[in-house]
Amino acid sequence: MHFEHTEEERLFRDAVREFVKAEVSPHAARWEEEEQFPWDTWRQLAELGVCGVSLPSEYGGGGGGKTLMCIATEELSMASAGLATAYLVGCGIALDGICKHGTEAQKEEYVSRCARGDIAFFALTEPEGGSDLGPMQTRYRPTTDGYSLTGTKTFISNGEEAAFGVVFATKNPGAGHRGVSAFIVNKDTPGFSVGKKERKTGQHCNSTTELVMDDCLLPEKSMLGKEGHGVRIALEAIDKSRVAVAAQALGIARAAYDESVRYAKERQAFGKPLGQLQSIQWMIADMTTELEAARLLTYSAASLIDEGQLAIRESAMAKLYASEAAGRICHNAVQIFGGYGYTRDAPVERFSRDQRVTEIYEGTSEMQRWAIARQVLKMK
Ligand SMILES: Cc1cc2nc3c(=O)[nH]c(=O)nc-3n(C[C@H](O)[C@H](O)[C@H](O)COP(=O)(O)OP(=O)(O)OC[C@H]3O[C@@H](n4cnc5c(N)ncnc54)[C@H](O)[C@@H]3O)c2cc1C
Structure with a gap:
C-alpha cells in the first residue's frame, strides 16, 4: 500500500512544522529542565486552530479528523513530547467522549473551550489499577440535585494545566463495569483538588498528577452519556485515541533518527565518518525501515478512523509497533552518539526518556497485544 497525505493534510503539516521549528524547537529543552508548561506557545497553537483541528466545526473546532490530529501530534513530538501529550490528551482523548456522548449544552461549552485553548484531562486510572478497571474505587452517589464524587485518580496527564476533564466513577464497586458512569468536572468545583505530582523519567513540561475528589458536588447536567455507560465511553475513547500515541512515538523516533543521520555524517572515527562504518549503516538501515513501517501503520489506522471505522486492531x-520501534530507534540513536548520547547535551538522551512511556500509557504494549489477538481470534 502506498500512503500519501492529501493536499489539505500536507498544507496543515507544513504550517505546524514551521510553527514547531520557530516556536517549539528552540525552547523545548529549557521547558524540560525548568519543568514549565509553555502556556504562551499553547495559546498560539489554539489561535492557529491546532487545538481544535479535529473537533466538530459546529462548536468552534476545525472539523478535521484523526489524521490531522496525528499530523499535529507527530510534528509537536519532534520537538517536545511533553507538549504533544498535553495536546493528544487535552484535545483528543478527553474530548472524544464529549463529542460522541455529550449533550448539546456540554458540546457547546466544552468543545468550544478546548478549541479556544482550555486544556482537558481524562481521569480513568486509579492507584489500584490502570490496565484493569475492575478495582475502581472512585465513588459517586446521587444527591438531591446532582452527584457527589469521592476518590483519587492517579497518573493524570494535564493534572495541573487542565481547566476541566472527564472523570470515571462507580456507584457501587461491586457492580463491575455496569456500575461505572462518566462525569465532566470543572477543576474549580469545591471538593476537587490536584494531589501529588509525579516525578517522571521524561516529558517534564507536562504535569502528571493525582486528582483528588472529596465530596465533590456536581450538578445533574455533568453526567456524560447514560448512567452505567462509563466503561464503554472510556474504552471507545481509548480505542479512538491510541493512534495519536502512535503518532507521538513516530515524532519522537523521527527526531532521534534525524539527529542520528546528521551525526553519522559528521562524526569521524578511524579517519572516516561514522556513516561509513557498516555497524552504523546497519543501525541506520533498521531505523529507516522501522520508521517507515511505523508511519504506514499509524496513518493507515488514522485514515480508517476518519472513514468511520472502529479500527481497533489497526490502532x-x-x-504497539510505533512505540516499540521508537524505543529501538532511540536506543540506536544514543548508541550512535556514543558517550555524548548519554549526556544532557545531546537531544537524543531526552528523546529516549520521552519515548519510554508511549509503551505504557493509553494501554501498555501487553494490553495492545491482547486487544489485537482478541480481534483476530474473536474471543472475549
Ligand atoms: C506519564 C503518564 C501519563 C498518564 N496519563 C494518564 C491519563 O491522562 N489518564 C489516565 O487515566 N491514565 C493515565 N496514565 C496511566 C496509564 O494509562 C497506566 O499507567 C497504564 O494503563 C498501566 O496501568 P498501571 O500503571 O496500573 O499498570 P498495571 O495495570 O498494574 O500493569 C503492570 C504491568 O502488568 C501488565 N499487565 C497487566 N494486566 C495484564 C494482562 N491482562 N495481560 C498481560 N499483561 C498485563 C502491564 O502490561 C504492565 O506491564 C498515565 C501514565 C503515565 C506513566
Missing part, C-alpha cells in the same frame, strides 16, 4: 497495531 492497537499502530500503537
